[in-house]
Each structure stands twice: as structure tokens, then as C-alpha cells.
Amino acid sequence: MNVLQSLTKLETNNKILRFVLIGVIASSLLVNIIIFFKANSTINEIRKSVYVTLRGQSMEMMVSENYKKNKPAEIKNHIRMFHDLFFNLTADPKMIEENVVKRALYLGDKSIRELHKLREEQKFYSNLIAADAYQEVKLDSINLEINNYPYSAQVFGSITIVRSSVVEVRRLIATCNIEELPNRSENNPHGLMITKYEANNDKIIETHARNK
Numbered sequence: 001m002n003v004l005q006s007l008t009k010l011e012t013n014n015k016i017l018r019f020v021l022i023g024v025i026a027s028s029l030l031v032n033i034i035i036f037f038k039a040n041s042t043i044n045e046i047r048k049s050v051y052v053t054l055r056g057q058s059m060e061m062m063v064s065e066n067y068k069k070n071k072p073a074e075i076k077n078h079i080r081m082f083h084d085l086f087f088n089l090t091a092d093p094k095m096i097e098e099n100v101v102k103r104a105l106y107l108g109d110k111s112i113r114e115l116h117k118l119r120e121e122q123k124f125y126s127n128l129i130a131a132d133a134y135q136e137v138k139l140d141s142i143n144l145e146i147n148n149y150p151y152s153a154q155v156f157g158s159i160t161i162v163r164s165s166v167v168e169v170r171r172l173i174a175t176c177n178i179e180e181l182p183n184r185s186e187n188n189p190h191g192l193m194i195t196k197y198e199a200n201n202d203k204i205i206e207t208h209a210r211n212k
Contacts, residue, residue, distance in 0.1 A: 087137035108194035169206035
């Protein structure tokens with residue numbers, strides 16, 4: 001009788017152990033499934049994120065449901081950042097080196113580098129420094145065409161050159177293409193490349209004496 005009771009008790013314990021093991025396995029599977037779907041959801045949200053650098057100073061994350069919707073804003077920001085770095089100049093060779101050579105030239109292709117080389121050959125930078133002058137760029141509008149790749153842009157604005165006694169304002173009209181790079185980097189946070197850049201800023205639209 002004791003043997004029969006022992007066998008019955010052993011069988012009951014085995015059933016309880018099996019139920020416990022099944023419960024643990026089922027719980028583990030449920031947790032893994034929840035983690036999988038949660039991770040997948042997080043990855044999808046990250047893929048919808050667009051990083052935009054504001055005037056080369058700070059980085060913000062813009063989360064959108066449609067990456068394509070934010071592409072025009074990112075392209076325009078890239079173009080504005082390039083013009084700020086390339087055309088906003090002071091009579092400081094270190095500042096020119098830092099903004100133009102170490103930053104602006106990374107945002108475009110050889111057309112940008114050729115324009116920089118032309119400036120050097122024409123002694124544009126040295127004349128700016130010698131005259132203790134500075135210049136500022138103001139962009140009025142950027143027209144984009146993103147239905148075809150590479151994207152294209154028209155830029156309209158003005159460049160103000162301030163010398164010791166004269167202020168000169170020139171009209172700026174530029175055209176370029178925009179191509180996407182496979183990766184973003186610290187030097188090029190948008191992952192975009194300005195190509196075939198051409199700028200016309202020869203036309204003087206205003207000249208007046210500098211107020212001292």
C-alpha cells in the first residue's frame with residue numbers, strides 16, 4: 001500500500017513538474033515574441049528618422065512617417081549650409097581655412113573645389129584680408145526639382161561685400177545638382193553631394209557708402 005501511494009505521489013509530482021516546465025517554456029516564448037515585435041517596431045521608427053544639421057552648428061532629429069516628404073527640407077538645409085560656409089567670409093585666414101577648406105569643400109564635388117581654386121588664383125581671399133573686408137550671403141529662395149535623379153536646384157540670393165568705405169551688394173544666382181551618398185559622416189551630416197555647381201554673382205545691384 002505504501003509502495004502504491006509512493007508511486008501515485010511520484011506520478012503527481014511528475015505531472016506538476018511537467019506543467020511547470022511547460023509554463024516556463026510558454027512564458028519564455030511569449031517574452032521573446034514581445035521583444036521581437038518591439039525591436040522590429042523600434043527599427044522601423046529609426047528608419048523613418050531624418051537628421052538635419054542647422055547651419056552646421058547643431059543636430060536635430062526629425063521623425064516622419066514618410067522619409068521622402070522631408071527630403072526637400074534636408075536638401076535645402078544642405079544647400080544653405082554650403083552657401084553659409086563658402087560665402088560668409090571675414091578677413092581672417094584661419095576662419096577661411098576652417099569654414100571653406102575644412103567644411104564647405106566636403107559638401108560638393110570638383111566643381112566646388114575648382115571655384116575655390118579660381119578664388120585663390122584671382123587672389124580673392126588675400127585681397128579680402130588685405131582690405132580688412134568681409135562678405136555675407138543671403139539666400140532668398142531655393143527651387144528644387146526632385147522628381148528626377150540626380151536632383152537639381154536653382155538658388156537665388158545676394159552677396160553683400162563690406163569694405164572700409166563702401167558696401168557693395170551683388171545678385172547671386174546659382175544652379176547645381178544634388179546626389180545622395182551611401183553614408184553620412186561628420187564632415188557631411190546630410191549624406192548629400194552638390195555637383196555641377198555654377199554661380200553668377202557678377203551683377204552689382206546696389207552700392208552705397210559705409211556708415212561709420
